[in-house]
Amino acid sequence: MKEFKQRPVLALAAQSVAAVAALFALILCILLMADFVRIQQMDPLNDPHLLQLREQLAVSTGDNAALVEQVRTFDFYARRAFFSNQEQRRTGGLLLLGGAAVCFIALKFYRLWKPELPKIGKAELADYGERNTLFRRLMAGTGILLIVAALFLAFTVQSDLAVVLKQSAGPAKALVAQEASPEVMPVQVAYESISNWPSLRGPGGYGVAHFTNAPVRWDVKTGEGVLWKSEVPVQGFNSPIVWGRRIFMSGADDEGQEVFCFDADTGTQLWTKKVETAAALPEVSEDTGFAAPTMTTDGQRVFAVFATGELAAFDLDGNPVWQKNIGVPKNPYGMGSSLITDGQRLFVQYDHENAQMVMAFDCATGNPAWQTPRMHMSWSSPALIQTGSGLQLILNDEQNVTAYDPADGKQIWTVKCLGGEVAPSPAYNGKGIIFVANEYARASALKLTAGTPEILWQYDEYLPEISSPVAAENLFFITTSAGDVVCLDAATGKAKWKQEFDKGFSSSPVLVGDRVYAIDVAGVVHIFGAAPEYKEIGTIALGEPVHATPAFMDGRIYIRGDENLYCVGK
């Protein structure tokens, strides 16, 4: 039979060609593998030399054309090397495939010229019936195997979604209940916390004072109505917080970061503590500085964060409790978000170029409690509001207002209604309406519902740049950087009145009973009625610029000027 004719010489030739082709392919393969390993280790964009050049460029001022040219040249060489290498690898890959193809073709010819002679196949099973019995058993076994595999998959594949939905069923039901009930649950926060000033803009951080007996008349020049005045040791744009008879603030400059405590009755400085850091000072704007975030306290410890990302906790006597660096925030202005706590967890809004997230730490230990990724930058501060379904942590960013569960960081809802570089924080009227605003965006009133809040209305005329809005039960107030004060109807968003002042506002207004206190950047305190018509109650000059938001306690106001801390009242 000619199909089985043996051609030993040709077979040997084919064998030799196959061997050479295989060797060729193997060598190419080893070279490509080595190249692959080398490329895996390459990171041209993070080359130390390039990074160094970029750092130099970032800090350089004036004419840096030579430096720019160096960076460009380096980048060009990196790209040229990459694309040359890519071409080489492509050629190598094609040669390799060619080698493999020649090898296989030669082996096929080898088989052709040295074919295997036919053999009589041996019987696998003697009996047809036995064979079919085996096949039946195998098929049944396959079925059982599939059942076991299916059961295994059914009971081992876990669903995180199911856990989330189960968890959210509670709050959702509560929100539904809230929706159904005409009475919105009142704010329920521990009295101790309410009766102090534990964070920026007071309890909950939305600008409503618990005590309503703040003075409306005083005179700094004569000292009438001013209990004391103390010099602030280190500059900072953060605001005072108060717990019991102690006032806490922080300050920082390029020489260091400090936390200080004053006696609320006498203005005596009780202690000052340095917060050391190994982090390099970041670039910050003059308007923000190194200590813009206001401190917070849980009643046992005080917490401060600085532009270096250094987060520190002290007890009320100034003894260090814990300290950590959460990463140097990277943004054009510096760290702006203030701290807030629910008594158990310390919340940090960390929305910067390098990372966007909200973090919670255990107040006592500083251990991370949870961390939730976010999407946009922000200089705004968080607010803690009490809803029918529990506390919600409300955060503003460049696009959204988002609520998180303080217990686990789970996002409860988010509404896209903001824009621009947002610094103002949310306001809350205690009746289920959240109010947010930012310059170059719009003001929005969000009505809490069982799911995502409904946007009641939006307003886009006079908007705040730095100071946060404040909400009375049926009215919202906005103070702008241009010196405008606007009162809006909470139900419709229609402007009730507008008042113009000479100077703009950085400090946020605070609702104190039926009055609103707003301090402009020149240090003039404007007191007016929280009413549908504008009614001036008082205008008092402090005599120095003010950027911080005052703290309101029982019959007293603590105001941080750029240089002095004032206690007004009795």
Place this chain on the structure above:
Amino acid sequence: MIADFFLLRAFASLRSIIFLLVFFAVSAQAEFRFPMPEFASGYQHLPVYTPAPSNAMAGWDIVVLLAALTLSAIFVLKRRKRREIFLLTLFSLLYFGFWRNGCICSVGSIQNVATGLCNPSFGVPLTVLIFFAAPLIFALLFGRVFCAAVCPLGAIQEAVAVKPVKVPLALEKVLSMVPYLYLGLAMLSVALGSGFIICRYDPFVGFFRMGASSSLLIFGGLLLVLGIFVARPYCRFLCPYGVLLNWASKLSRRHAAITPADCIQCGLCAGSCPYNAINKPVSAAAPENRSRGARRLGLLILLFPFIVAAGAGLGGLLKEPLSRIHPTVRLAERIAGEELGRCEGMTVESFAFRASDTPNEKLYAEAVTLKEKFGRGGKWLGAFIGFVIGCKLIAVSVVRKRADYAPDRGTCFSCGRCFKYCPVKE
């Protein structure tokens, strides 16, 4: 002879190593990306240009497909030349594989047709329809002549099958269930809008296009390395289109025959088929006790609906794992995992989702709806698998008499290897 055997083994090992290494190297080439330059001068990047799909070759593809199928049928049924079949195989590999980049492909066309059936608004192009139907029609007429020499996926495996060995028949039977599972999963995926998984996991298209994900290239490479010893592993143990061709070929009007005249039962052909696709004669004395066999067959026919029902019940339990086929469900699970703190960082998908500012609740609601659908779809899948197992059990319980060595019409690829081993000539 022994020296030859070891030499061949040595070559085979060398090739295996080469294959593995090649695929690692090619994968690096496929995945490495150099980012775009950073411009600080306000330079506007040109928009990405995506050329409109061209149908210029579609007509040619149909002509070539029909011509190749016809030639294959002639080579298999008339000329009975293995060499001619193999040359046509190489042509198909070059044309449908490397020239046309493995697309359109009859194997993947099942999904287009299934989508068209599930979704009336989805138009199935005529070319795709022909690629789907023509091999099946040819299989109904002449057996699996498409597999023999036209399918590029089969062709690339045929090209590397240098030293094929026989897979134990028992293992072959067990593994023959996998294509049915794959087909069922693919149909479920298509019906619920989860994408074309047959195309997504096509192991050889990366070679045809000279680029794919590293995992897919490695998978394809391993199949080819395996294919040196186990001929056509994808065709036999994975190909979902092969299931349909198998059914059609069983009913074929004409089929490749081992011998052109009367079989002399020499048994020389039995060892030549690497696919275990030659059935041996079953003598009249061999069949087991008829009454016992009839009782068993009756029992299996009675059990058949219960097997199907059990499959459906079991499939219904697979709601969770099956639903992960769908990208929306996977994304919802990922977002939920991130919210629970069980997943670190963000994936590209979760990052994009968060950037879109779509509320999580909306995503979750979509995922819950899809999971319910997968629960129902799982029942259909389970019922299908139960149906297949029931049919196979019944098939091996039916007593058949066979006088000659004959190809198994369902599993025979009509490759023509057995032709030259038959001493009977026309």
